[in-house]
Amino acid sequence: MSSPYRPSSPAGQPTASTDPASHRADPAAPASPAPALQPGLDLGLLALRLAVGLTMATHGTQKLFGWFDGSGIDGTTAFFAADGYKAARAMAWVAALTETFCGLGLVLGLLTPLAGAGIIGIMVNATAVKWDGGFFSPEGVEYDLVLLAAAVCLALTGPGRIAADHLLPGLRDHRYARGLAAVALGTLSAAFVLVVLHD
Numbered sequence: 001m002s003s004p005y006r007p008s009s010p011a012g013q014p015t016a017s018t019d020p021a022s023h024r025a026d027p028a029a030p031a032s033p034a035p036a037l038q039p040g041l042d043l044g045l046l047a048l049r050l051a052v053g054l055t056m057a058t059h060g061t062q063k064l065f066g067w068f069d070g071s072g073i074d075g076t077t078a079f080f081a082a083d084g085y086k087a088a089r090a091m092a093w094v095a096a097l098t099e100t101f102c103g104l105g106l107v108l109g110l111l112t113p114l115a116g117a118g119i120i121g122i123m124v125n126a127t128a129v130k131w132d133g134g135f136f137s138p139e140g141v142e143y144d145l146v147l148l149a150a151a152v153c154l155a156l157t158g159p160g161r162i163a164a165d166h167l168l169p170g171l172r173d174h175r176y177a178r179g180l181a182a183v184a185l186g187t188l189s190a191a192f193v194l195v196v197l198h199d
Contacts, residue, residue, distance in 0.1 A: 038161075045160030046109075052150045053106030056119055060100030063092065083129060084199040091197065098122055106154065109163020111171070113182040116155030120186025121193075123148035128194055155182040 062070020071079065073092050080095075081088035098118045105115030126144045133139035158165070158174025165171040 042160040042162050045154070045157060046162045048150055049106045049109060049112075049154060049159055049163070052119065052147060052154065053103045053108075053115075055103070055147065056099045056122070057103030057107065060096050060098070060103055063096035064100055085193075086197045086199070091193075095122060106151075106159075109159035109165050112159040112163065112165050112174075113155055113171075113178045116151050116179075117182040117186040117189070119151040120148065120155065120183060121189040123151060124187055124190035125193055128190070129198070151186075152183055155179045155186075 058068055059070075061067040063073065063076040066072035066075070073089070073096065076092035076096060077089045080091045085091045099122060102115040102118035102122075105111050106119070123144050127141045127148060130139070130141050130144060133141065135142050137143050156176070156179035158179065160166075165174070
């Protein structure tokens with residue numbers, strides 16, 4: 001006689017278990033596949049990366065090589081010295097290299113958290129130095145704030161799936177904690193420069 005609480009089955013065939021443990025995920029089962037490409041999100045992040053990255057890389061090459069009517073390292077050194085920075089030549093090199101390589105990193109979506117941290121550091125510093133100039137360009141901070149906000153967004157969201165990071169096992173899946181660490185690193189590096197290396 002079969003139980004009223006469990007349907008009978010033909011002889012030799014197993015019945016479905018009502019044990020909750022039987023429905024737990026098998027730890028040996030393969031991981032779920034990565035989410036599919038989301039065209040709107042990924043193309044939007046690509047466009048933002050290209051805009052911010054190319055802008056920063058262009059400014060970096062102005063400082064490094066004098067391209068695009070830039071001042072080169074000598075002119076950049078003079079700018080930092082006039083703006084009250086100690087070790088002005090070293091600061092010129094740091095700014096030029098950071099803008100160039102972190103900008104290119106965003107363009108490629110390569111090491112995006114680190115690239116974002118570098119640009120955040122540059123733009124926090126630039127915003128602080130120009131703060132007394134008001135909001136509107138060319139003396140104000142509106143341009144710097146837009147680039148800073150965009151860099152923070154990219155650090156927190158990651159580069160999207162149309163990026164070199166997506167090909168690297170350690171960076172394929174962007175983690176929110178990495179974005180927070182990038183924002184903190186960029187902000188703290190700018191604070192160090194402003195407190196220690198700026199009069």
